[in-house]
Amino acid sequence: ILPLNLIAVLSTHQGSFRKELFAFNSLQVSPSLSKIRSYTKMDTKTPVLTTKAPPPLPGIYSQAIIANGFVYCSGAVPMDAETGKIIDGDIQAHTHQCIKNLSAILEAAGTSLDKVVKVNVFLSNMDDFAKMNKVYSTYWGDIKPCRKCVAVKTLPLNTDLEIECTAVL
Structure with a gap:
């Protein structure tokens, strides 16, 4: 004690x-x-922006926010950062791209996929659940983050997948 x-x-x-x-x-x-105290100030939020992931819609949302020792990432769709277009391919290719985009944002924030504690997955069709999981599960170590996966009627840009996450610094 x-x-x-x-x-x-x-x-x-x-x-x-x-x-x-x-x-x-x-x-x-x-x-x-001092570092711990700066991370736990509730009134401090720092936006994260990287060109290695698709840009957020101006004035609508941030790619991510650092606050209270966490990085809160907005939903990532399977968009190529260079072309600004949804990539071709199936749900597995889209899963890889979403996680690639999240990884770039987390790296810009000073953390990584290894430190993700919570993931929210949005599918336009729950029939894609198993194929998405096959790819998704390859990105996490022995300790998997908490996760929610739901089917939604429509996603931005009529894509089939959006993934958001929260990580510790």
Whole structure:
């Protein structure tokens, strides 16, 4: 049990846990604690924008927002960033492209697919569920993110798939 004036922060570093203790009453704030405090400010949101993924609609939404130690990615459709067009192919090709776009956005935010904790998948046809899962499952390690998958009537640009995610920094 830690004294009340200490906080324990567990963080992963190359697969191992390390414990860092910080004094609440200390006048000197360590860089790690300062970083933690900046990530937990609820009034701070930072937009993420990269040209390696399709651009958001101007004035409508951001590709992603960093807030409170998390990266919240908007839905990614199977659009090629260079052409601005939905790629040709089936649901499996579209799944690869959506995750490629999310990966580029997460990288621009300073995180990665390995740190994704929640995924929302939107399919225009639930008959594509198994084929989408076949590709989707190849992107996650042993610890899969939480996920919701729903069928919706229509998706933007009449595509068959949209994927959004939340990751930790």
